[in-house]
Amino acid sequence: MKKKQYFLLLIGLMAVFVMPFYFYYISPHPREIKRFGVTYMTMNNPFYEVINNELLKEIESRGDQLIVRDPLLNFTKQKEQIEQFIAMKVDGIFVNPVDSKALEPTLKKAKEAGIPVIAIDVPLSDSTSLVSTIVSDNYDAGVQCARHIMTHYDSGTIALLKHSAVQSASDRIRGFKDTIASDSRFRIVNEAECLGQLEIAMPQTQQMLQETPDVTIIMALNDPSALGAKAALKTLDRDDVRIYGVDGTPEMKTLIGQDPSISGTVAQSPYVIGQTAIRSMYDYLERKPVAKDIVIEVEMIDEKTISRFSKGGWQ
Numbered sequence: 001m002k003k004k005q006y007f008l009l010l011i012g013l014m015a016v017f018v019m020p021f022y023f024y025y026i027s028p029h030p031r032e033i034k035r036f037g038v039t040y041m042t043m044n045n046p047f048y049e050v051i052n053n054e055l056l057k058e059i060e061s062r063g064d065q066l067i068v069r070d071p072l073l074n075f076t077k078q079k080e081q082i083e084q085f086i087a088m089k090v091d092g093i094f095v096n097p098v099d100s101k102a103l104e105p106t107l108k109k110a111k112e113a114g115i116p117v118i119a120i121d122v123p124l125s126d127s128t129s130l131v132s133t134i135v136s137d138n139y140d141a142g143v144q145c146a147r148h149i150m151t152h153y154d155s156g157t158i159a160l161l162k163h164s165a166v167q168s169a170s171d172r173i174r175g176f177k178d179t180i181a182s183d184s185r186f187r188i189v190n191e192a193e194c195l196g197q198l199e200i201a202m203p204q205t206q207q208m209l210q211e212t213p214d215v216t217i218i219m220a221l222n223d224p225s226a227l228g229a230k231a232a233l234k235t236l237d238r239d240d241v242r243i244y245g246v247d248g249t250p251e252m253k254t255l256i257g258q259d260p261s262i263s264g265t266v267a268q269s270p271y272v273i274g275q276t277a278i279r280s281m282y283d284y285l286e287r288k289p290v291a292k293d294i295v296i297e298v299e300m301i302d303e304k305t306i307s308r309f310s311k312g313g314w315q
Contacts, residue, residue, distance in 0.1 A: 034064040036281070037085035038094040039078050041122070041166065043070040044197065045224060047247055047270050048096065050314050051120060054274025055094065062282075064091075073195055075099045079106050086113050092281045093117045100167035101125045116284050120277045121270075122168040127292070132280045134294045136268035138168045138246075142175025144266050144300045145219055145244045152263070153217070153242075155185040159208045161220040161229060163196045169221040172246055176219050189215060194225045201228025202235075209236055216241055223247035223265055230261055248301055253311045257303045264302040269315050272296055 036059060040048045052068060059066045067090070071078035075098045085093050086109055093110055095117060097103050107129035110117050116131040123133045149156065158180065163169035180186050190212045192204040201220065205228060209215055218241060220226035226245030233241055241261060245252055248267030255262040276294055284290045301309055309315055 034059075034062075034091040034285070035067060035088070036064065036092045036094065037067045037069065037081075037088070037090045038096075039069040039071060039081045039085075040096040041071065041078070041098045042073045042197075043068075044072075045222075046249060047222075047268075047314075048121075050270035051096075051274040051277070054271055055278050058275070058278040058282075071098055073098055073197075075102055079103065082106050082110065086110050086115060089113070090115060091285065094120055094277060094281070096120050097122050097124055097166070099165050100170075101165075104129060116281065118277055118281055121273055122166050123293075125167060130292075131284050132277075132290050132292055132294060134273055134277050134280065134296070135168055136273070136296050136298050138171035138298075139175035141246045141266040141268070141298045142172040142177070142219075143179045144298065145172075145246070145264070146176045146179035148264055148300055148302065149180065149186065149217060149219075149244070150183050153186075156187075156217045156242075157212070157214050158186060158188045158217045158219060159205070159212065159215045160188060160191040161194045161201050161204065161218065161225045162191060163221050163225075164193060166196070169196060172221050173219070186217075194221075194228065196222045196225050198224040198228040198231070201225035202231045205229040205232035206236060209233075209238065209241075217263075218243045220245045223249040223252045226262070226265065227251060230255075230259070233261055246298075248299075248309065248315055250311060250313055253301060253306060253309055256301060256306045264300055267299045267301050267309065267315050269296065271314060 056066050069081040078098045104126040107117050111129040119130050119133040123135055162173050190208040192208050194201040194204050218229045223245040226243050229243050242263040243261055244263055245265040248265050252265045280290045
């Protein structure tokens with residue numbers, strides 16, 4: 001009788017120690033869902049909608065979750081959104097910064113919490129807390145616009161539409177200025193901040209053209225602001241000004257070769273940015289090597305090259 005009791009006790013002890021091991025390591029159990037947070041400077045820009053769709057497709061195909069936030073170009077709101085992601089203990093954060101200089105202390109908190117952060121489309125002046133930065137070659141976008149002007153026009157007076165708080169936008173204007181400065185036939189006579197927004201670029205362009213009516217070329221940091229400049233030209237009945245943008249939006253590509261005021265835009269690819277960002281995040285979580293800085297090439301689109309691009313969508 002005692003032997004039987006001892007045997008049953010032994011089986012019971014084995015069950016206590018062995019069964020948890022079996023259920024955790026051997027038997028099938030549900031995969032833990034990963035959650036990611038993303039905050040864009042604004043969703044009032046189709047470029048970011050495309051990037052977001054690329055993130056969402058890959059994340060949802062893996063059974064994971066993406067939490068999307070829009071700070072509406074407000075730095076304080078974006079800072080609060082990132083702090084909320086940290087409190088939620090998300091598995092990773094994507095950030096498209098409203099301000100390239102002021103966000104580092106908040107991102108440092110994410111790093112201290114063990115949460116990887118990837119910057120998309122816009123770099124930060126201090127990338128210490130970032131796993132990776134994925135951007136277009138924004139400086140070269142400005143260079144290409146300037147070179148196009150220098151080879152297609154005999155001379156010109158230029159106005160700039162800027163967004164100086166964002167490094168990607170300021171890099172484009174810097175590349176433009178550095179290049180156009182080498183040609184004395186062209187002068188920059190006016191500049192205005194527009195946050196890259198069509199509805200701000202329109203009145204700013206009107207004001208610049210009233211202040212400096214001799215402007216013949218407008219260099220805009222992106223396509224929405226270029227379209228705002230176009231709307232301003234229409235209200236002022238000006239058909240003697242040529243506009244350049246950066247993005248390669250479907251709207252701008254449709255106008256190239258059709259509207260004489262639109263000279264060109266430099267194409268960047270939100271598809272490639274989004275796909276690269278999400279692949280880099282999963283690679284990092286899987287302990288694979290991830291490049292600290294990834295720069296994606298850009299290409300000038302004008303009347304001669306537009307046939308290589310789809311007018312109905314992004315590239």
